[in-house]
Amino acid sequence: MKFGIVVxxxxxxxxxxxxxxxxxxxxxARYIWHKEARLSDCDALILPGGFSYGDYLxxxxxxxxxxxxxxxxxxxxxxxxxxxxxxGFQILLEAGLLPGAMLRNRSLQFICKPVHLKVKNSVTPFxxxxxxxxxxQVPIAHGExxxxxxxxxxxxxxQNRQIVFTYCSPEGEESDAANPNGxxxxxxxxxxxxxxxxxxxxxxxxxSESIVGGIxxxxxxxxxxxxxxxxxx
Amino acid sequence: MNNAVNRRGGLxxxxxxxxxxxxxxxxxxxxxxxxxxxxxVKNSLHVLNYPNVEEVRIGKYIQVxxxxxxxxxxxxxxxxxxxxxxxxxxIEDYRVEFVEVE
Numbered sequence: 001m002k003f004g005i006v007v008x009x010x011x012x013x014x015x016x017x018x019x020x021x022x023x024x025x026x027x028x029a030r031y032i033w034h035k036e037a038r039l040s041d042c043d044a045l046i047l048p049g050g051f052s053y054g055d056y057l058x059x060x061x062x063x064x065x066x067x068x069x070x071x072x073x074x075x076x077x078x079x080x081x082x083x084x085x086x087x088g089f090q091i092l093l094e095a096g097l098l099p100g101a102m103l104r105n106r107s108l109q110f111i112c113k114p115v116h117l118k119v120k121n122s123v124t125p126f127x128x129x130x131x132x133x134x135x136x137q138v139p140i141a142h143g144e145x146x147x148x149x150x151x152x153x154x155x156x157x158x159q160n161r162q163i164v165f166t167y168c169s170p171e172g173e174e175s176d177a178a179n180p181n182g183x184x185x186x187x188x189x190x191x192x193x194x195x196x197x198x199x200x201x202x203x204x205x206x207x208s209e210s211i212v213g214g215i216x217x218x219x220x221x222x223x224x225x226x227x228x229x230x231x232x233x
Numbered sequence: 234m235n236n237a238v239n240r241r242g243g244l245x246x247x248x249x250x251x252x253x254x255x256x257x258x259x260x261x262x263x264x265x266x267x268x269x270x271x272x273x274v275k276n277s278l279h280v281l282n283y284p285n286v287e288e289v290r291i292g293k294y295i296q297v298x299x300x301x302x303x304x305x306x307x308x309x310x311x312x313x314x315x316x317x318x319x320x321x322x323x324i325e326d327y328r329v330e331f332v333e334v335e
Contacts, residue, residue, distance in 0.1 A: 058321055065318070094321070101323040106269050148266065148324060182267070 001027045001228050004042030006072065006088075008034045008063045013049035013085065016205040021046075024208050025221050034066040043233045044081040044224055045072060047088025049141070049203060059102060059144050060090035069095055081125055081224055082197040086142055089189075089199030098192055098199045099157070100149030106182025110143040114214070115180055117188050117202060118168040121161045124191055125227035126198045129219045135172045136165075136216035138202035140180060145201040147183040147190075157190060165189035165200055251300045254307040255332045260320045261292035295319055304331065 003021045007014045014031060021029035032039050039045065052063035063069075069091075076082050076097055084092040092098045105111060114137050122132040130136070149157070157163050166186040169178045174186045181201075189200030204217030262268050268290045275289040297314070301307035311329045320327040 057318070061318060061321070093323075101321055103267065103324065104269060106267070108269050108273055146267075146269075150323075182269070 001043045001225055001233065002041060003027060003029045003044050003046055004032045004039045005029055005046045005048055006032045006034060006039075006068055007048070008050070008052035008066060008091075010052040010054055010063075011048050011050035011087065013087075013203065013205060016203075017046050017048045017085070020205045020208045020217070020221060024218065025225060027225060032068060034063070034068045036068055037071060039068070039071050039075060042075075042080075043228050044083065045075060047072070047082070047084040047091055048205070049086030049088060052087055052091065055087075055144075058094070060087060060092075060094040063087075063091045064094040073097060076192070076197050079194065079196050081228065083126065083220075083224065084197070084199040085203055085205065086140075086145075086201055089201055090144065092197060092199045097197050098190060099153050100147055100190070102144045103146040103148050103182075104144050105142070105146050105180070110141075111145075111180050112139070112141040113180070114139045114207075115188075115202060116168050116170050116172075116178065117165040118172050118174065119164070120166055121164045121191075124164055124195050124198065124223075126191070126220055126223050127164060128227060129223040133172060135168060135170065136219075137170075137207070137214055138204055138216055139206050139214075140202045142181070142201055145181040145183060145188075147187040147201075149184065154185060156193075157187075158185075160193055162190050162193065162195075163187055164191055164198060165202070251302055254299055254301050254304065256297050256299070256307070256311050257330045257332055258295040258297060258311065258315055258319055259292060259328045259330070260295065260315070260325050261327070262290060263324055263326055266324050292325075307331075 005017050018029045117136045119130045119134045122130050165188040167179045168174045179186045191198045204220045207214030207217040271289040271291045278286045315327045
């Protein structure tokens with residue numbers, strides 16, 4: 001499989017994603033500079049974390065207009081797998097590939113720590129190697145992860161099972177105390193309606209090898225690879 | 234006469250005059266969207282001994298200078314810019330206000 005990792009000016013988690021795909025998962029990865037127009041050679045795309053354009057105006061607001069984005073939108077429209085991590089999730093929201101928006105963390109603080117996530121939907125290409133209700137430990141590092149959408153959108157997300165990860169306690173209980181940033185309905189990750197685009201605030205690429213202290217992220221990449229293999233790519 | 238460009242207005246081609254418009258765009262959070270920044274500022278104002286402050290909400294002020302053939306076109310373009318980039322319609326409202334150019 002070939003993963004394309006889109007790099008915007010200010011992206012800084014691209015190298016970690018590259019390392020996990022190539023060194024840990026053993027598949028091919030390549031960087032896609034944000035001015036490139038070609039990404040048809042890729043089987044899946046990752047929009048990594050960072051501070052694209054310095055988070056100027058709003059996080060992801062300017063990256064959303066980078067020359068590569070129409071290709072990303074087209075790739076997603078054709079059913080291609082797109083994983084947006086942290087700033088990548090914010091860019092997908094600004095681009096309208098996922099519904100809703102990010103607000104500043106409730107506490108106004110930038111939070112950098114491991115959190116627990118509950119898997120709410122295990123039949124997506126990103127979670128098929130996980131069990132529904134499984135609790136993962138994945139680190140977060142963000143100042144604007146407070147997910148927001150209006151009431152109608154929230155009902156749609158619930159009805160269509162688009163909520164994939166929620167913040168929870170180590171025992172899998174959702175609560176205000178277990179929610180690090182005030183995100184609506186404890187939402188940490190969602191897919192689009194078709195299920196081929198996932199945005200998540202936590203960083204699975206930071207916990208895919210035991211040497212860095214956690215391996216729960218590995219299963220998300222393994223799920224994607226398994227789905228692609230089954231889809232005959 | 235050549236096509237000299239004048240900061241406040243002039244020719245951008247043969248016989249095409251333009252004016253420079255200055256607009257202030259106010260981008261504010263939609264009512265009902267939580268504003269933790271505004272809350273933090275409100276609490277600080279209380280500490281500064283203004284207990285009468287009930288609510289604070291914080292927005293953005295963006296100033297744009299643009300060339301335009303007429304004000305209606307400039308207004309329309311500024312609204313397009315706001316819809317596309319300057320404001321996030323999921324969480325923000327905006328207002329365009331023209332200012333006299335000196």
